[in-house]
Every structure is written in structure tokens, then in C-alpha cells.
Amino acid sequence: MDDALKQHRDQIDAIDEQLLKLVNARAQHARDIGSLKGEGPIYRPEREAQVLRRLLALNQGPLSAEAVTAIFRGVMSNCRALEKQLSVAFLGPAGTYSEEAANKQFGGVSAPVLCNTIDDVFRMVESGKVDYGVVPVENSTEGAVGRTLDLLMSTQLRICGEVTLPIHHNLLTNTATREQVTTVYAHAQSLAQCHAWLNQHLPNAQRQAVSSNAEGARLAASEAGAAAIASRRAAELFTLNVLAESIEDDPKNTTRFLVLATHDVAPSGQDKTSLLLATRNIPGAIVDLLAPLALHGVSMSKLESRPSRNGLWEYVFFVDVEGHCQDAALASALQEIGQRASLVKVLGSYPLAVA
Numbered sequence: 001m002d003d004a005l006k007q008h009r010d011q012i013d014a015i016d017e018q019l020l021k022l023v024n025a026r027a028q029h030a031r032d033i034g035s036l037k038g039e040g041p042i043y044r045p046e047r048e049a050q051v052l053r054r055l056l057a058l059n060q061g062p063l064s065a066e067a068v069t070a071i072f073r074g075v076m077s078n079c080r081a082l083e084k085q086l087s088v089a090f091l092g093p094a095g096t097y098s099e100e101a102a103n104k105q106f107g108g109v110s111a112p113v114l115c116n117t118i119d120d121v122f123r124m125v126e127s128g129k130v131d132y133g134v135v136p137v138e139n140s141t142e143g144a145v146g147r148t149l150d151l152l153m154s155t156q157l158r159i160c161g162e163v164t165l166p167i168h169h170n171l172l173t174n175t176a177t178r179e180q181v182t183t184v185y186a187h188a189q190s191l192a193q194c195h196a197w198l199n200q201h202l203p204n205a206q207r208q209a210v211s212s213n214a215e216g217a218r219l220a221a222s223e224a225g226a227a228a229i230a231s232r233r234a235a236e237l238f239t240l241n242v243l244a245e246s247i248e249d250d251p252k253n254t255t256r257f258l259v260l261a262t263h264d265v266a267p268s269g270q271d272k273t274s275l276l277l278a279t280r281n282i283p284g285a286i287v288d289l290l291a292p293l294a295l296h297g298v299s300m301s302k303l304e305s306r307p308s309r310n311g312l313w314e315y316v317f318f319v320d321v322e323g324h325c326q327d328a329a330l331a332s333a334l335q336e337i338g339q340r341a342s343l344v345k346v347l348g349s350y351p352l353a354v355a
């Protein structure tokens, strides 16, 4: 037994030596690429997505797809940091799902900037105080994040990436039993995502919406009888016990985040384009507006309407389509849509989220 253990550990030591040499050789290439980029952006989401997709196709295990992407996102993050330290803004405080999404996308953020509101995240990127921003845009249970859509209407920023994050909520508290919980703090969206569970298990507890789940965890840590709905990371950060886990009503509960940038992204081969469209408010106008997509074989993955804010019962449409705006089919469809719409704004073309 001891002998077998030693043999495996000797093998691991030998492999680690090779890995160390290899990751440093990789890092050297990244550093050289950095000096070739001149004034262009250092972060290339399309290339990072291609690297991950290729490795996922090659992976034969035993490491899972999630493990492989996490490891290589970490490797790329460290290689990228030799080219430039990127600052990334997202909704704080520490322990939010936005922080998790930013860490997932960038393989760890070396210079995080925690903001109080989604508006602040946009402002930080717009003013050049940070390189990138990460904002939630929709949840599979609760639908669109209205504030993000409203801000996308007026911003000059571009969407350069999307991150999908499976959301598992936990009931965190220092109260010993569920019966002693009198108040549950969480962001309104999280309270809604756990609606049925709360009805069944905590019917008498008061539900109190707060600015973020992490803020709820902070409050729960200092108040007798209080609990919060938040992530495991929030439990660690605020020293709370996990009284119940995965309390979301839909086990597939997922939130989609957008990465905001001041630059466009080249095609990666598997891309999505987000559009903002407006048309005259007449019968059949939206059907007519979207017809060129079908005509050119472009699939639509999302259609969301939102009040335009400059006329009663006037709407704009947020449309996600497959492909990059430089792809011939989408470029032709966009040109035809442009002739029918009162507004066409390409919010960004970016790589599809990698697991």
C-alpha cells in the first residue's frame, strides 16, 4: 500500500515538473503575443473560446468538461496577466453571483472593482476606469434584468462575451433550526426563484428584499432569527451555516451575464449577436421586421420587448441571433432589417458561452 502510494506520488512529481515547464513555455508565447498587439486589446474572448472548445473536444477524462475549462481558464488568466492586468467591474459586495460569473469568464480577476449598482458597472467601463464590466441580463426562472436592458439602450459599450452560471441557492443562517427563522433576506429575484420552497418550508418567515444576496448574508450574520438566500461562497465570507442547500424551485436555474467592453470581438466560429431594434407601432410590423432573418437562414435565440421610454406604449426589441455580424448571412439580413426598422443597433457579436 505504502509502496503503491509512493509510486503514484513519484509519478505526480515527475508530471508536475513537465507541467511546470510547459505552462511556462506557454506563458512565454503569450508574453510575446502581447508585444505584437500594440494598441489593440489584450483580451481576445474569441481566441479564448476557441482554445477551450478545442480542448473540450480533445478531452478524454477522467477530468470533467467543467474541470478542464476551469483549469485552462486559470492558465489563460495567468498568461494574459503577463501581457496586462485587466480590471473588471461587477456588482458587489464580495460573494455575489456576479463575482462568480466574472471569475468564471476571466479565470480569476486580478483587479476586481466591486460596484453598488448595475449603473455603476456601466459607468466604470464607459469612463475607462476599468477594462471590462460583467452584468446580469436574464435568469431562466425570472426573465430579463430590466435595468441592464435599459442601460444597453443608451450605452456606446459593446457586448464582448456571455457567461452562463448555474445558480444554486442556499439558506444561510446562524440560527439553529428552521423554526427559529423569522426573516429571510435576499435579492428580490432570488426570493422569487425560491418562492415555492419558502412557501413550503418557511411559510411564516417574513421575506425582505435587499440590494444583493451578499448584503442579505451580511445582515443575517448580525441578526438573531435572520437567514439569507445566497451562495456557498457567501456562507464562507460571512461565517454562516448552510441550513438547506439547492432551495431554488427549478434545479436548472441559470443566470446569464454579459461582458461589457469598449471594443468589438472577431468571429470565433460559434457566435451570437445581440441587437436592439425598433419599428413603427403598426399591426404586423415586428413580423415584417424579423422576416429577413428567416429569409437568410439566421436563427433567433431570444426576443424580448421593453418600453422604449420615449412614447407611451412604444416598444423596443432585444433580439439575439446566431452568428457574427461579419458572417455573410447575418450581414445581409441586417442590411434588409435596416431598411424596415426605425432603429437597428448592434450591441455586440461575441462567442457563445463555453461550459
Ligand SMILES: O=C(O)C(=O)C[C@]1(C(=O)O)C=C[C@@H](O)C=C1
Binding pocket: 030, 033, 034, 042, 043, 044, 045, 047, 048, 051, 075, 076, 077, 079, 080, 083
Ligand atoms: O492568443 C492571444 O492573443 C493571447 O494573448 C494568448 C491568450 C492565451 O493565454 O491563450 C491570452 C490572452 C488572450 O485573451 C487570448 C489568448
